Every structure is written in structure tokens, then in C-alpha cells.
Amino acid sequence: MKNIIIEKTGFFLITMCIAITGLFLALLIYFIVSNGINVLSFEFLTQPPKNSMTAGGVAPAIVGSFYLTVGAVIVALPLGLACAIYLNEYSPKGLVASAIRISVNNLAGVPSVVFGLFGLAFFVKFLGFGISILSGSLTLAILILPAIISTSQEALSAVPNSIREASLALGATHSQTIRKAVLPCAFSAILTGVILSIARAAGETAPILFTAAAFYKRDYPDSIFSETMALPYHIYALMTEGTSPDKQVAIAYGCALILLLIVLVISAGAIVLRNKYRRQNA
């Protein structure tokens, strides 16, 4: 009898844990959606801000975020994938390989603001790119590089050796085997990792704080050397700067909703893709 009571109470407490967690997160999403939905409109998504940030849309911020994210992926994807291929297919036990493995493992947990400082010192000042889309993209690229390397490497190492051996036995060279046999097998797993990194890059604020972001710019960015507005930074700026908080909060709700939607949709897509792929392989 006593055991049954303990079991029931224990399981009740566990259920409460997930209920409280769910409640908190539901509240967050509810408040952002219910306050943000009124602000969203076609004009909000396509117009630049007006009247010093108190009216108009946030189109330049959306475009800026898009450029920063795409730039980060353009840099990080080829580098990270090449790195993973080298690690897994060419030199799994070499000195460079183990050095990369150690640094990838340890950089994954480094706070994003530290990456931001690195970007400021290296890209903005040392290389002289200034506060620009280029600096911001490169900083974000370095931020997501460890994740891309490790997920791609995992994907490659999940490809069974029999596939490589079959390809080599048919007379294919090492590089042909990688291109035609190994990469297609690992494709969807790599894609999942990349998409999750895109979601991360799109939502990060601290790394672009000193490397790319501007609070107010009337125009769209015209080159990779110009400062840019970006959605996550725009939310922060609306809440901490400016002169008319009431109107700014409403706009910030709109931005938060857009950002939340973008990130949730991207990562949901990635996870659905991964589960489908796992089922196929199982």
C-alpha cells in the first residue's frame, strides 16, 4: 500500500514538472502571438520604418537578417562540410583531425557573446571590415561552424562501410566514392544539421551586436560592407532605445512574432526531416 502511494505521488510530481514547463512555454507563445498578431500586416512586412521607429514596417530588418543568415551559411557550410569529410573519410586519426575534434567539441558551448567579441576584434578591427554584413555573417559562420562540422561528421560516420567498399570494389576512386556513394547517403542528415544551424544563426543577437547591427537605417543594405538592421537586434533596440516606448513595444511584439515563427518553422522542418530519415534507415 505504502509503495503504491509513493508511486502515485512520485508520478504526480513528475507530471506536474512537465505541466509547469508546458504552461510557461505556452504562456510565452500565447503572449507573443496574441500581442503580435494585431501588428502583423502586409505593410509591416514590406515597408521600412517611419517616424523614427514608431510607425511603418520592419522590412529592412527582415532583409538584413536574411542576408546575415545566408552569408553565414555560405561561409560555414562548405568549410564545415569539407572539414567533416576530411575528418571522416581522409584522415580520421591524424593530428589535424584530432585537433579539430577537440576544438569543435569545446567551442560548441562557448557563449555567443564571446563569439561577438571575437568578431569585433578580428573581422571589424583587425581585418578592417568595419561594422558590416560581412563581419556579422563571418561571426555567425564561426558560431555555427562547430555544429555543422559535428552533425555532418556524425552523418558521414553513420554511413555503413559496406557502401564505401562496394563503390571501391566497382573501381571508383576515393573521391568518386565520397561524391557518389557516401554523400548521397548522408545527405538528409547533413541537411538537418544545416537547417538547425540556420535557425540558430537567424535568432542570435549577441554576435551581431558589435559586428553588424544598426538600430535605424532607412534604406536596405546595399553592399556587404554596409551596416544592417536585423530582426533580433531590432527587438532589443526597440525595447532599450528610442523615445516613445508604447508604440515601440507594439512593433517589438510584431518582430518577436515574426522571429519566433521563422525559427520555429525552420527547426520544426529540420526535425520532421530528420525523423523521416531515421525511420527510413531503421
Added chain:
Amino acid sequence: MFSFKERAIKFIFSCLAFSCLLFLLAIVVILFWQGAPLFSYMDFSQFFFGKSWYPTSQPPEFGIFPLISGSLIVTLGAMVVCVPLGIGSALYIYELSGPNSKKILKPIVEILGSIPSIVFGFFALTIAAPAIQQFFNIPTGLCALTASIILGIMAIPTITSISEDALSFVPNSFREASYALGANKFQTLFKVTIPAAASGISTSVILGMSRIVGETMTVLMVSGGAAVITSSFFSPVRPMTATIAAEMGEAAFGSLHYQALFAIALVLFMTTLVFNVIAERISQKYALKLGANR
């Protein structure tokens, strides 16, 4: 000819991999290069244990003890929130949810983990802080308590998904043996499954902690920003990450203030590095322990 092409391709890949490595190492080099000169101005103990952070006064003071204490108190508070809720949620998903709801809950937890920190910060600033201010009847809602609660919630998905993975790695034979001995579900969970997954669960807690310590935007927006030493959850604090984010914009390039902020980044870097190494050690041990049984 053929092998020349192959060797060329291998060479290209190794170059790319090597440049990757250079980039990753550059972070450490740059942090040291920019931060280390500070220590010709002051020594380590002044930096770590100095009780006042007045970067702009004359002469400036760069004691980061108040900032460390701010990070500590916020992290502690957040752990109180996220450890029970995160592990509890993992236990629920593992033990109590049916196969169908598990299929839905697991991805949802993961998706929630990708919510950007700025969204949490914004929510905290507009909704949570005023609510907490009213509820506890305190002068400001922007305090360590609000930051702790929000950071705790942010870390839950990390803890839950890693803990759940660890739990589901425990071989079924363990549980079956326990049931066969007459233990009920709860006893099996707490006396067999959890101990077997303990290292995975502690890894999840350490990684969650690492995320909390490094979290920037949320603490920047809601922790209140006062660089004072406090032991009260109701007073404003200023963790290390928030200090960097708030002051880097106004610190002149190459000044002492700039160097001090890099030195703080170095401290953060080292802290998360240590967490990471511990987490890795634990999970290595765990792989060895369970590996023989699978």
C-alpha cells in the same frame, strides 16, 4: 594522372579542414591577445576579487567580483528552476507518456529549445518582470529572480532532451530484471533506470548550466544591470555576459575598459570550457560503463 587528381582533392580537403582549425583556434588567440594586456595594469587577484566595477570613473576600477557574483546568483537560481523541471519532464516523457505522445513530445521539446534568447528576453521584459514586481511587491521586476526564472525555463529543453536520450539508452534488460524481482514502475525508475542513466543526466545538467552562464540577451534585458555584490534575489544584478554586451559599444578600441571586457570574455570562455570538459569526461565514463552490456 589518376592518382594525381586524387591527391589534389585530398590536398584541397586538408587545406579546408586546416583553415577551419585556424578559425577555431583564432578565437582563443584573439581573446588572449586583446584581453591579456590588462594584466600589466593590474594583477589577477585585483581583477577577480576587486569589489568595484567602475570602468568609466577616474581612475577606473576593474574588479569583476560583483559581476561574478551576479552570474553566480542568477545561475544558482536558474538551476533551481531548470533541474527539477527539466529532469522531471524527461522522466515523464520516458516513463509516463505513451508511444504516440512521446513521438510528439520529444520533437516539441527540441523545437522549443531553438526559441531565440532575444524572444525570451523580450517576454521577460514585457510580461514576466511586471508580473513578478506586482506579485512580490518589490520596487523593480528587473532583478536576479526574474532573470533566474527565465534562464531556468530556457535551459529546460537542453536538460530534458539530453536526459531523455540518456534514459532511453539504458538497456531494457535492466528494467525487465527489476520488474521480474517484483519492483513497481516507480521503484524501477528511481532505483534502476535513473542510476544507470545518472552520468547522462548529469551531463545534461552541466550543459544546461553552461548555457545559462553564457546566456547574454536575456540577462542584459532583465537582470537590472547594477554591478553590486548582493545575496538577495530581489535586487538587480549584472552578470558577466550582460556587462560585455552593455559596455562594449561604448568602450574605446584598445582602451583598458576594452581589454577588461575581453578579459571577462576570457573568464567566460574558460568557465564554459571547464564545464564542457567535465561533461565530456562524464559521458566517456558512461559509454564505457554501459557499453559492455549492449
